[in-house]
Amino acid sequence: MLKVQEIRELIKLVDQSNIDEFVYEHDGSKIKMKKKTAEAVVVQPAKTVIEEVQAPKAAVQAPVKQEPVVEPAVTESVKETENLHKIVSPMVGTFYQSSSPDAESYVKTGSKVSKDSIVCIVEAMKLFNEIEAEINGEIVEILVSDGQLVEYGQPLFLVKPE
Template structure:
């Protein structure tokens, strides 16, 4: 698989060239880049990586109300006591709860999810990556705000498994 710096270089080359589409496949992984104007495409990463690159598009985060626990220590105790599953970020990027500011969030507290349910988007270098729940259950808590920068491995949601 390509390293992130190599992907960045490919993006720059495709962006500066006259080609409209570029596909790279290696060892069951696939990267697909397309140039389009004023249109954002959200892609779903699978076991085989599939990512589409678009011309720069401005995405404005939608305001989200979120409750904050009074005691972080109590939250960890509840997590351990209930054996809650953490959905974590697979990359560094910007967290978005919806595909665009004018639509509802993929999930909210109380939403039921299945293994292949999309729960959010993490945007990195103009690539919009849909994040799946990877577990059947109920969303108990959203741990980050819409538009917040997230780190690799950072917990995004707590899910009560079914």
């Protein structure tokens, strides 16, 4: 069976190529990738009906003094998140922090991880896919909750690289 990183590489290669569909079979496993094809969509303008509405007579009000809008200063936390690595979901599925409901979470905020550390599981089509950190560092934030549906490319964790 292919590892998640190998599947990601295949996705990138298929995405960058002129191939519309790709099928890989090995030892009873099958991976099928298909690009979305452009579909012609015919849009007809809707008829617009404009009704004349009379504005109600406004009551005389004292002018409202508007306070100037003050832009908040860029905080240190925003600067820090720019230096963090995002571990993203390689597929659409359900996020799980542990291998079973009564098991300990793979990682918590503050946990040290290495490139091959398993950080979570994403279940897709009844298959449980272990997601690896792919970087050495410390988990700063867990961005999704246990049992939450995640999308392809959605950030799952923020990691402070070592």
